[in-house]
Amino acid sequence: MPEAETIWIIGASDGIGAALARAYARRGARLILSARSGEALQDLATTLGTGHIALPLDVADRATIEAAAARIAQIGPLDRVVHLAALYDPGKISDLAPDTATQIIAVNLTGSFHIAQIAPPLLRKGGQLALCGSVAGYFGLPQGQIYSATKAAVINLVQSLRAEMGGRCDVRLINPGFVDTRLTRRNDFHMPAMVTPQEAAQAIIDGLNGKRFEVHFPRRLTWPLKLLRILPYWASLPITRRLTQ
Ligand SMILES: NC(=O)c1ccc[n+]([C@@H]2O[C@H](COP(=O)([O-])OP(=O)(O)OC[C@H]3O[C@@H](n4cnc5c(N)ncnc54)[C@H](OP(=O)(O)O)[C@@H]3O)[C@@H](O)[C@H]2O)c1
Numbered sequence: 001m002p003e004a005e006t007i008w009i010i011g012a013s014d015g016i017g018a019a020l021a022r023a024y025a026r027r028g029a030r031l032i033l034s035a036r037s038g039e040a041l042q043d044l045a046t047t048l049g050t051g052h053i054a055l056p057l058d059v060a061d062r063a064t065i066e067a068a069a070a071r072i073a074q075i076g077p078l079d080r081v082v083h084l085a086a087l088y089d090p091g092k093i094s095d096l097a098p099d100t101a102t103q104i105i106a107v108n109l110t111g112s113f114h115i116a117q118i119a120p121p122l123l124r125k126g127g128q129l130a131l132c133g134s135v136a137g138y139f140g141l142p143q144g145q146i147y148s149a150t151k152a153a154v155i156n157l158v159q160s161l162r163a164e165m166g167g168r169c170d171v172r173l174i175n176p177g178f179v180d181t182r183l184t185r186r187n188d189f190h191m192p193a194m195v196t197p198q199e200a201a202q203a204i205i206d207g208l209n210g211k212r213f214e215v216h217f218p219r220r221l222t223w224p225l226k227l228l229r230i231l232p233y234w235a236s237l238p239i240t241r242r243l244t245q
Contacts, residue, residue: 008032008072008122010059010115011084011132013040015181016204019197020082021048023205032075034068035085059085059111060103062118069118077124080208083115084132084174088147088183101146108150109157116161123169130172130208130215131158135222137175139229139236142244143189162213173214174207176200177221193221 007024011017013035021031025048032053033041041054055071057064072078087107089100112131119129136144137151155173162171178184178191179200195203195218207215216222228236 005029005079006032006076007080007082008034008078008119009082009084010034010057011086012044013037015084015183016176016179016197016200017082017084018044019201020084020204021052023198023201025049025052027205029079032072032078059083059114060106062114065114065118069122072122078119078122078127079124080128080130081115081119081123082130082132082174082204082208083112083119085111086132086147086150086183088144088186090144090147090186090188092143093145096146104146105150108147109153112154112157116157120165120169125168126170128170128172128208129161129165130174130204131161132174132176133158135175135177135216135225138225139240141240143187171213172208174204175214175216175222176203177216177218177225193218 007029009017009021009031012021012033017035021033021044025031030051031045031048032055033045034055034057035041036056036058038054038056041056045052045054055068057068059065085107087104089104115131123129131154133155134151136148137155140148155175158171158173165171178194180194180196184191184194200217203217204215228239
């Protein structure tokens with residue numbers, strides 16, 4: 001019988017992260033659950049059974065991640081770190097509040113950078129570090145800035161990290177399509193190929209157990225968007241312009 005995995009999920013208090021925590025717990029993993037809401041994390045840890053730990057932190061505040069990392073170092077080496085924490089504020093570039101934009105960059109991009117630096121030493125040799133981009137980062141679509149720009153940057157960051165780690169840890173990129181969480185409930189447009197958080201969690205677990213660098217789902221949405229990315233601009237920009245009408 002293989003030993004239970006120890007997995008740190010950041011962004012575990014809600015949405016995809018909470019569903020992933022439940023799914024990994026059913027598989028016998030020992031979980032370290034992080035996000036800002038300590039109470040929600042503690043409630044989740046209690047529901048999941050014994051041996052799970054709630055470690056609140058704010059990914060925009062490096063000192064809180066370092067404090068959590070110091071605790072985790074005492075627990076022992078991790079098998080996986082899955083970083084999902086992010087903020088979203090839908091809207092057009094012209095309508096964005098500058099302070100909100102700054103906060104989204106601090107959480108989504110700078111937060112991912114902090115995790116990319118702090119998490120690898122906590123992993124066992126060959127352990128896995130997965131960070132979350134989005135299909136919104138594939139190509140600039142109308143609505144959803146500055147979130148989409150941070151996700152494009154996270155994709156780039158994770159590609160670099162994969163190269164720089166040179167196999168010392170198993171770096172992975174998760175790019176979900178639309179998932180029904182509080183994040184997407186703020187959208188007022190039609191979201192094609194929406195999946196549940198449970199379906200997203202299953203796709204992430206399967207993908208991270210596989211060999212591919214990028215875990216993307218659902219394919220019926222991600223492949224057309226990948227195609228958009230490789231078209232010449234004279235073909236792709238008229239398509240994205242039509243999405244604003
Ligand atoms: N839902 C989608 O359709 C979709 C599509 C593509 C990509 N994604 C990505 O998937 C990931 C999870 O999204 P979701 O839909 O599950 O969103 P969600 O339901 O809003 O959950 C986001 C999680 O991140 C945590 N979080 C937010 N800010 C944080 C901070 N500063 N420090 C620490 N934790 C923080 C939240 O907890 P607290 O509020 O307690 O801190 C929560 O646990 C995100 O990276 C998102 O960009 C989602």
